[in-house]
Amino acid sequence: MVSQEKFERSLRLLSAAEFKQVFSKARKSIDENFTVLFAENHLTHPRLGMAIAKKQVKLAVVRNRVKRVIRESFRRHQVVLPALDIVVLARRGIADKEKSELHRSLRMHWRRIGRQCEK
Secondary structure (H helix, E strand, O other), rough: OOOOOOOOOHHHHOOOHHHHHHHHOOOOEEOOOOEEEEEEEOOOEEEEEEEEEOOOOHHHHHHHHHHHHHHHHHHHHOOOOOOEEEEEOOOOOOOOOHHHHHHHHHHHHHHHHHHHHHH
């Protein structure tokens, strides 16, 4: 099992091919802050990829803050997530949201994904 303390390389989607596979097979979870795409992988743990577009979040400082929030939330919830490849996309207006609202939104997505995969 992968350590919960770090966001290790094995927990990341790294190549364009890995992202493309998620986009092609994706199921979705959507709210006003994020679109979360997910597809089963053949590993024993979930992996995370992020696509935070400049078009959605103009300033690099804000994009990096959003990415930190996503990584932290994923790190905390990875033990309850099934073996999935997950890509998180930011939606318009996310730059104005508080960190706590982003965490709450992601928590809801992780729960929704878990329920959908139980079926």
